[in-house]
Amino acid sequence: MRTTITLNLDDRLFERLRKRAAASGTSISGLIERAVRLLLQPPLPHRRDHFELITFGERGQFTAQNIDKISALVEADDIEHFARG
Numbered sequence: 001m002r003t004t005i006t007l008n009l010d011d012r013l014f015e016r017l018r019k020r021a022a023a024s025g026t027s028i029s030g031l032i033e034r035a036v037r038l039l040l041q042p043p044l045p046h047r048r049d050h051f052e053l054i055t056f057g058e059r060g061q062f063t064a065q066n067i068d069k070i071s072a073l074v075e076a077d078d079i080e081h082f083a084r085g
Contacts, residue, residue, distance in 0.1 A: 007032075 009017070021028045 017028055017031060021031050024031070026034075
């Protein structure tokens with residue numbers, strides 16, 4: 001359907017719209033129609049898909065270190081690294 005409407009746009013906004021239309025090879029009307037179509041689309045449902053962590057190897061404790069204590073991890077790493085040298 002073809003219709004004529006009056007839009008009041010800020011001059012800077014209109015200039016940006018005009019440049020965008022020229023850069024994309026379409027008209028200002030085409031851009032406005034595309035924007036309205038996007039605005040009127042039904043919102044996407046918020047999904048929380050089930051996440052499955054894939055691991056390999058045997059079950060059991062991953063490490064003997066207490067990973068809740070960063071300082072203990074750093075100390076164990078230093079001891080392991082510098083004890084070799």
